[in-house]
Amino acid sequence: MARIIAGIGSSHVPAIGAAIDNGKTEEPYWKRIFSGFEKSQAWMRETKPDVAIVVYNDHASAFSVEMIPTFALGCAAEFPPADEGWGPRPVPVVKGYPSLASHIAQSVILDEFDLTICNKMEVDHGMTVPMNLLFGKVDKNAHWPCPVIPLAVNVVMYPPPTGHRCYMLGKAIRKAVESYPEDLNVVIFGTGGLSHQISGPRAGLINSKWDKAFLDNLSKDPQKLAKVPHVDYMREAGAEGIEMVMWLVMRGALDDKVDEVYRFYTVPASNTAVGHIILANRPRTAKPAGGYKHAAKHKPAAKHKRAAARAKPALIRSR
Numbered sequence: 001m002a003r004i005i006a007g008i009g010s011s012h013v014p015a016i017g018a019a020i021d022n023g024k025t026e027e028p029y030w031k032r033i034f035s036g037f038e039k040s041q042a043w044m045r046e047t048k049p050d051v052a053i054v055v056y057n058d059h060a061s062a063f064s065v066e067m068i069p070t071f072a073l074g075c076a077a078e079f080p081p082a083d084e085g086w087g088p089r090p091v092p093v094v095k096g097y098p099s100l101a102s103h104i105a106q107s108v109i110l111d112e113f114d115l116t117i118c119n120k121m122e123v124d125h126g127m128t129v130p131m132n133l134l135f136g137k138v139d140k141n142a143h144w145p146c147p148v149i150p151l152a153v154n155v156v157m158y159p160p161p162t163g164h165r166c167y168m169l170g171k172a173i174r175k176a177v178e179s180y181p182e183d184l185n186v187v188i189f190g191t192g193g194l195s196h197q198i199s200g201p202r203a204g205l206i207n208s209k210w211d212k213a214f215l216d217n218l219s220k221d222p223q224k225l226a227k228v229p230h231v232d233y234m235r236e237a238g239a240e241g242i243e244m245v246m247w248l249v250m251r252g253a254l255d256d257k258v259d260e261v262y263r264f265y266t267v268p269a270s271n272t273a274v275g276h277i278i279l280a281n282r283p284r285t286a287k288p289a290g291g292y293k294h295a296a297k298h299k300p301a302a303k304h305k306r307a308a309a310r311a312k313p314a315l316i317r318s319r
């Protein structure tokens, strides 16, 4: 049986790809960002997933304003890097996993999520930048460490899918993966964001408070996060902050309770806040971390806290 073992959230800032491609990763401005992914790359080398599902958005590379699927699943054998205006990035062609991708398409569509099936698709920085951040720089003539199934989500033209729809799609993807007979360890990426706005009077907007709360809720209370409406993303995280709903596909594919393996946040990269998180499902055959006593330990504490709150009058903060 295939299984999803972990989810990875990562920004996909195009300038990060340009820094890699132009040999600028050791420059102080960029080193601050790349050093935040060193532990993640070590984790990835150790984890050695068999397949990665990368949820990202196309930036008018494979699609255009003439045709934008809400969800598009890459079922091809390979996905060449797209020319985004200055030639394709010097990264290897992404090898797909057509049999698993087709299985996911069948399972998810029969579960009433109407994906567009792409048997030919180029992929842009939305996908290849997070792959570089997690797998490191890979020579154009070499191979990415594992096959990848791309899932493109429309967040460029209104209306994008809701956070809740993305979250539920993640659950459907998990069900699909777990009904695939091959023994595979799968990781799923949610990419994009965090807060940023590229144009208009609020260009340059970054909201670290919002971003950090998003990461906290992604880890501990994704159902609350799934209820956040589009307008809140737009208002708090900027027009392009809506990319963050894609992280909810990743989160929906994980257990309700996960272990946060790693988190990194820095401002800025280009005009964007960079966020990154690794969340791991707990092995099903093992006891939860710390044993079952762990959960029991928290119940009295929460109960005690509520009782204490009831017993005390509300505090009025002095100014």
Ligand SMILES: [Fe+2]
Binding pocket: 012, 057, 059, 126, 192, 193, 243
């Ligand atoms: Fe983007």
